Amino acid sequence: MATSMIPVTILTGFLGSGKTTLLKRILNEKHGMKIAVIENEFGEENIDNEILVQDSTEQIIQMSNGCICCTIRGDLARVLGDLAQQKRDGKLDFERVVIETTGLANPGPVAQTFFMDNEIADEFLLDAIITLVDAKHGNHQLDEHEVVQRQVGFADRLFITKADLVDEKELADLRHRVLHMNPKAQIRQVNFGEADIKEVFDLRGFNLNAKLEIDPDFLAEDDHDHDHDHAHDHDHGHDHADCDHDHGQCSHEGHDHGHHHHHAHHDDKIKSFVYRSDRPFDPNRLEDFLGGILQIYGERLLRYKGVLYMKGVDRKVVFQGVHQMMGSDLAAKWLPIEKKNSKMVFIGIELPQDLITDGLDACLA
Structure with missing residues (x-):
């Protein structure tokens, strides 16, 4: 560049x-x-x-x-x-x-x-x-x-x-x-x-880099729901994709879980969900699947971003996009001490979360 x-x-x-x-x-x-x-x-x-x-x-x-x-x-x-x-x-x-x-x-x-x-x-x-x-x-x-x-x-x-x-x-x-x-x-x-x-400036939000910031509160609340099995008074609609990760990594000090139970129900058209997996993706299957998703749901996909663990690739693969326009790049090598995993966030209008999640699962090697 x-x-x-x-x-x-x-x-x-x-x-x-x-x-x-x-x-x-x-x-x-x-x-x-x-x-x-x-x-x-x-x-x-x-x-x-x-x-x-x-x-x-x-x-x-x-x-x-x-x-x-x-x-x-x-x-x-x-x-x-x-x-x-x-x-x-x-x-x-x-x-x-x-x-x-x-x-x-x-x-x-x-x-x-x-x-x-x-x-x-x-x-x-x-x-x-x-x-x-x-x-x-x-x-x-x-x-x-x-x-x-x-x-x-x-x-x-x-x-x-x-x-x-x-x-x-x-x-x-x-x-x-x-x-x-x-x-x-x-x-x-x-x-x-x-x-x-x-x-305001030099936030590098559109940079293709290996940092994917997802607010820990987003996940901590979801874990909180699973752990305590409280009846929430609204439906997040995106919990199961986050269940398989280590609950401990999301907890952070001073986070008051109690105050989440009085939120009003908002049926927002625009929602997000996070997908994670510790298993590597098959590169060809993933490319085909994402290509299809972008073709069908591209207009409804506002932003999406991910850091991916690919089979046979010793480096992180990062991707992000707006609507149908996606870019991807090789990032840094996985360090020996790092736990290899994939993490993706999708933000869009009435996205079929289960279909996308199941499709991504089917692309794992």
Whole structure:
């Protein structure tokens, strides 16, 4: 991968979730970065009225702190290509790009731009999708708008905003809910856009590497259900894939299991499940099966990622994708002390979990 590739962060979240507040903060802070911001023109509040050097004739606007801002009036790929060309020609100077989507946008097609268009893929590196969720209205918005569920499902990192407006129980309910939609996104609380720059940039969420972060709470709760056989007042719908791993590895100090029993039932279309196995995959069978799954369910698969133990391969195989677009790569060698296993997470809309799990089982060597 060329070191000169320009990292891109996609900022998404429903209307009023705080995207513009966060963006203003990023653009005003003295971090010394030169950032190009691409705004969807449907933005509920344009940022340029306060902090941009006004020049309404230009599509690309120079900002007072050295950043630049442009509005999409057309195709994202064309705007990115234009920015890259101007950078090559020495007309614009920027190190990274932030794309703020409209609050009603599904981030999937934006993410796909970086895989579908070869010119874009050569110049830009999709770093991460960050989704903002409003603590006060988040549960209601998740109930009412599938696009909000999609925004959560695509995220590499979730920022919960306006947490000061709700009590601890409401906040715990919301965290629990989004965690079960997307256990691989790290969840952070941010007040008034005050996220550390390190929490926003260089997250490497789309990197093909051997790290697959799955929030331990996601698994700890599921284990908790098996161990204590409590009647939960809602159905996770994805427990059996996690049963065969070592329960001990998920326990962590200070985790209060008791508070999980008052969560309301949310029948979210977007759910996730984790698949694990200590047995190696047969590479050919797995490739055929995943190819078929992507063909049939690709549109319903939002994000998926895995670190795989393959028969006859002494290195970890990592894969991840968005919809039908999947990439895979060889990662580091398995260390002698490591327990070889496969771990995969699937996030999607009404996915047939049993069918996928059984199909993956059938691909084991």
